[in-house]
Amino acid sequence: MLIARNVSVSLSRRPVLHGVDFTARPGEVTAIVGPNGSGKTTLLRALSGDLHFSGEARLNGQPVDGTPPWKMAALRAVLAQATQVGFPFTVLEVVRLGLTASAGRETDPRAALARVGLAGYEARLFPELSGGEQARVHLARVLVQLGAATGPDGPRWLFLDEPVAALDIGHQLQVMQLVHDFARQGGGVIAVMHDLNLTAQFAASTALMAGGRLVGQGPTETVLTDDALSSAYRCPIRLNRAPENGRWFLPQMAGLLPV
Amino acid sequence: MTRLKTRLAFAALAFSALTLPAMADPSRIVGLGGTVSEIVAALGQDSRMVARDSTSTFPESLAALPDVGYVRALSPEGVLSLEPDLILADEGAGPAETVDVLKASGVPYVVVPDSFAPDGIAKKIEVIGAALGQQTAAAELAARVDAGLAEARAKADAIGTKKSVLFILTLQGGRVMAAGEGSSAEAIIHLAGGVNAATGFQGYKPMTDEAVLAAAPDAILMMDREGPRTVSNDDVKALPALAETPAVKSDAIIRMDGLKLLGFGPRTPEAANELRAALYGQ
């Protein structure tokens, strides 16, 4: 379980997160959605131990801000938005960076590359890849870091900041499926998302943020409503439910005709 | 350090035992320091030299000898490679580590006292003469130099209105680097019957343009350098601060060989006479 209580963050003395209570369960994908500047990434960074915060946050019972890095690294992996690599490492070398702190994990870096659709890319130089390919290399790196979805110390967690933002629709679906599988195997996934369609499709649970506050959290279908989204995004939004299984939405400006 | 000293001392002992016979009449001499080598030559012993440092430029016969580098940046092996049996070194030779190794090598290492004043010349000649076994010749040379200095002083004292002289070491970027009080240049200016135009600071310092103007030197004295760093007289005259000085207006820009002028060796009386002649035309 990830349990955060009353988490507040100030950046340059300006409060950007106001007493957020947030929980996430293993076994499902938890999405954090909300407009730009609503505090989604700040919340994820606080939970990753990158920012000083007041309040309390525990992952599998361990405080996320007081636990040594090597211990946290065995528990959760973090995929930030567009991580630059300082030197021309090969793709294989970048994926192997995930191995450093958890030596002995069984995951083969090459298998991880294959899972993100980059088999045969091992010898390519990372800086020469496209943005989408780079994002998937980093995903392979965090998968390698965690090894399996669960371990002796409980479920392992993926913290993802907009994991599919740089990807085409085919790779978006592939990556979300992979992440979803990780959760189904017992792991925990917390993903900051912009795409409400993918959120609706893959996240069982969703937290909706606006203005540095959590304005809703729970099962995705109860959080993503016309009223809640319209109010959070300050824009009239109407959702269309898929007729067959109700699993996809097409958010649309209220008042405009569907194309 | 103690261990090093012991080892060096041991090596020195063994080495000096071997080279002792040669010491009586050294025939492979390394001269370190322009004035040192010049004195060796003045004693007629330059044929016994096997090497010199880069400041040893006079007499020209020395130019043919191997150059062991700048006198303050010597390497021990470079000096020892010439298998010297006597090292005559200016007090300022260095670095200190090299001097330590050279002293420990067992080759007799004679320090010639550093002096940038006329009074020290005789002592330099005496030390070098003793090391070369040329005491008589050295005494004669020292007496000749002292007589020359006395004569120069007498002539200097006889001058009624003394001219002020500004010694310019360099003119880098239009900045006048001048010789102040207590400098070697001041000593030779006094000996030539002039007064130092630059006062109020010690040694060699950059002077502001206004101070140069205020000093109003009657003459400008510079070293005669060869090569691209040479500052031509036109360069000197072109500088605004200097252009207004009596020296430039009367075209009194004097150039002399640096080693002769500032080396304080056997040629110092000659240098003083030459400078005095340039200043007063006598």
Place this chain on the structure above:
Amino acid sequence: MVAEISLPVAGDRNARALRASWLLVGLVLIACVAALDLGASSVSLHDVIATLLRGETLSARDRLILLEIRLPRLVLGLMIGAALGVSGALMQGLFRNPLADPGIVGVGAGAGLGAVLAIVLGGIIGFVSPWSVPIAAFAGGWVSVLLLYRIATRSGRTSVATLLLAGVALAALAGAVTGVLIFVADDQQLRDLTFWSMGSLAGASWAKAMLAAPFILPVLLLAPRLGRGLNALALGEAAARHIGHPVEKIKTRAILGVAAATGAATAAAGGIGFIGIVVPHLLRLSTGPDHTRLLPNAALLGAALLVGADTLARLLVAPAELPIGIITAVLGAPVFLWILLRQSGWEA
């Protein structure tokens, strides 16, 4: 050391880096033999070995030249070259910048100021010892690193950007003080300063080597252990922490290691440029940026290059010698420009 036997894997440059290590060991050995064999004097290893094989003892002069001049100089040169190569690799890894050099953390500026202080003030107060310049240079280097480190560290976290900027400010300040001291220096001291800033191993002695060793050797031995951490730092500090690396400890150790190694190297031989930048760069081009391999290889290549450059410095104008900084700059600057041109894509 047991060599890992691994089949070549696509994208895996470990085997290549390991081969490079053996090659570099050979290069260091060649440089050592050349340094002992060649010099202004006629003593050669070949003759020495022949003499010893005949059961004769060496002449005192040959012993002096080999054991008290060439050998301590070789040992000091190996240590300094390795220290500069490793320091460069550490700094570049820490700053994620292939152009970073140890000067960035203020070692050079501080050491330079220390040396000037010793040369000029020592001359004024009449205290001149062969040890005053090296000790003052070392102290100057350390004081400036510690100062920078304190400035850049807030609540346990060292900001690399602040370190960089404060380094520029400190270098300017040290430059100003150095300027004042140069103003009061006399002609002779100025020449001493010039020669110091160009670097030289001419003052090498066993005592100097022994003084430098406790500062350089531990850094050389421990630096490769920072390799994995520096690799992770290539992803940025946050990502390195997420992977489980103690980022603050790595930064502290790298900075202190560089201060100790470069400080001792600068104190013993003056300012020697370009080894710290060129060595890691050449290695990265051939065997990739993996610091676990780069750091030991940088020590080897740095040692071989510096000893080679010093041998040239001793031979080119023998019996005089060139300041080694001139040789490293003459060799290093064109290589450096070539690297830059390659990077900016002027060359296919």
